[in-house]
Amino acid sequence: MRSQASILHLDLDAFFAAVEQRDKPSLRGKPVVVGGVGARGVVATASYEARRFGVRSAMSTAEARTRCPHAAFLSGRFDAYQSTSAQVMTVLRALSPVVEPLSLDEAYVDLTASPTAPDLSPPGLVDIATALKQAVHDATGGVTASVGFGTSKLIAKIASELEKPDGTVVVPPGAERDLLRPMQVTVIPGVGPATAERLRRIGVDTVEELEQISGDELVRVLGKAHGTSLHALARAEDDRLVVAQREAKSISVEDTFERDLVDPVLLAGIVDRHARGVCERLAKAKVSGRTVTLKVRLHDFTTHTRSATLAGPTDRPAVVSRLARGLLAELDTSGGVRLLGVGVSGLADWVQDDLFVDEEDAADIPLQLRDPARPAFDESRPRHGHGWVPGLDVEHDEHGPGWVWGSGLGRVTVRFETAETGPGPVRTLKADDSALRRRPVPTTRGEEPDAGNPSGSPDLP
Numbered sequence: 001m002r003s004q005a006s007i008l009h010l011d012l013d014a015f016f017a018a019v020e021q022r023d024k025p026s027l028r029g030k031p032v033v034v035g036g037v038g039a040r041g042v043v044a045t046a047s048y049e050a051r052r053f054g055v056r057s058a059m060s061t062a063e064a065r066t067r068c069p070h071a072a073f074l075s076g077r078f079d080a081y082q083s084t085s086a087q088v089m090t091v092l093r094a095l096s097p098v099v100e101p102l103s104l105d106e107a108y109v110d111l112t113a114s115p116t117a118p119d120l121s122p123p124g125l126v127d128i129a130t131a132l133k134q135a136v137h138d139a140t141g142g143v144t145a146s147v148g149f150g151t152s153k154l155i156a157k158i159a160s161e162l163e164k165p166d167g168t169v170v171v172p173p174g175a176e177r178d179l180l181r182p183m184q185v186t187v188i189p190g191v192g193p194a195t196a197e198r199l200r201r202i203g204v205d206t207v208e209e210l211e212q213i214s215g216d217e218l219v220r221v222l223g224k225a226h227g228t229s230l231h232a233l234a235r236a237e238d239d240r241l242v243v244a245q246r247e248a249k250s251i252s253v254e255d256t257f258e259r260d261l262v263d264p265v266l267l268a269g270i271v272d273r274h275a276r277g278v279c280e281r282l283a284k285a286k287v288s289g290r291t292v293t294l295k296v297r298l299h300d301f302t303t304h305t306r307s308a309t310l311a312g313p314t315d316r317p318a319v320v321s322r323l324a325r326g327l328l329a330e331l332d333t334s335g336g337v338r339l340l341g342v343g344v345s346g347l348a349d350w351v352q353d354d355l356f357v358d359e360e361d362a363a364d365i366p367l368q369l370r371d372p373a374r375p376a377f378d379e380s381r382p383r384h385g386h387g388w389v390p391g392l393d394v395e396h397d398e399h400g401p402g403w404v405w406g407s408g409l410g411r412v413t414v415r416f417e418t419a420e421t422g423p424g425p426v427r428t429l430k431a432d433d434s435a436l437r438r439r440p441v442p443t444t445r446g447e448e449p450d451a452g453n454p455s456g457s458p459d460l461p
Helices: 015-023 061-067 080-094 122-140 153-161 176-180 193-199 207-211 215-224 224-233 264-284 317-327 361-363
Strands: 007-012 032-035 043-047 072-074 099-103 106-109 145-150 168-170 249-259 288-296 303-315 336-350 393-396 400-409 411-415 426-430 434-437
Touching: 007 122, 007 153, 015 032, 015 043, 015 080, 032 061, 043 061, 043 393, 061 072, 080 099, 080 106, 080 122, 080 264, 080 393, 106 153, 106 400, 122 145, 122 168, 145 411, 153 168, 153 176, 176 207, 193 249, 215 224, 249 264, 249 288, 264 288, 264 317, 264 336, 288 317, 303 317, 317 336
Parallel strands: 032 072, 145 168
Antiparallel strands: 007 106, 007 145, 032 043, 099 106, 249 336, 288 303, 288 336, 393 400, 393 434, 400 411, 411 426
């Protein structure tokens, strides 16, 4: 265990929704839900305004619409999120070369590797967080982050959650157990609803009560690996290293859910969403893959992986989703799923285009998961005539740049505004209007280093 709170965890606040609010001025301060917008859609992220109505990630879009019908429901723009995330990671690497991204919106940083020898006292860490959050805000055009410091990954991650949004929490050495003891056991990684119920049956609801249970008893109740791990984590014993990002041999997306999911339609929708995310990352990296892997962690914490390999590489969401859903059907998920992931490996820099999917296969994929960047003819148009999905960046020869609010019945409604223009007018056009086309994802602000700080790094105390 470390003697200083030298591990930093940064978590961008309601990241996808925050990027949408940044780029769509009319949505600032209003409920925004990002995810699948169709009948089988799943919420990826909800803004804090939407969370007040009970909307949360992994909830079905149908339920989210019931809870917050006045929210803006957007299909999401992976390129915008990836671009913004890359800027944040650049800021973090200015602090230390040892940065471990966990996803687009969170990462660990090992401050002991910093070349500037930062002040690791609690006041010094607060100053680091203040400078870091300002640098993130400037680089991203207004996205906020919460920062936690601790002597371990466990404590740093928990600390970053305590005062969201835009919070800073430092847990000084020696205070780890006092922090954990009053908390519910679900704060510990690996304690989902099923594990929490098993612990409740032996009288454990809080970390303090868990700490009082012997290792042998936890192994008996939860199994050797899980019981041993929780016995250590309940005592804030976590010696995991921060590992710098390495070249990816595969690309994957996964989610751990707040509660076990059993609805097969909802699980299939999450698989579809993950397939789209993986394929967008493949396209961004200009690679494709042959092997599709499904990862499922069940209610009893057992983890299963299933894979299927194609004859040639692909980056098509329809193909990846169809294979992943087939793999999901092979597993018994009736007891509940707490983690679900989709990955593609066997990466290559070429695509055997359209060999493994036809229009009937593509029709099985919800509209928001089809790839509008691969049109049949005009690359500025959606691949399908009705594919003007909510949130899509567009531009019109007469009205200028904007984004799609909604579409249907041969029409598309567009709000003509950008992050720079402020709230703009709404106009309804014909879906086949030849003057309307897709617009490249706007360049996020702050990409050029500040003249007074040419490295682009935050000015650390």
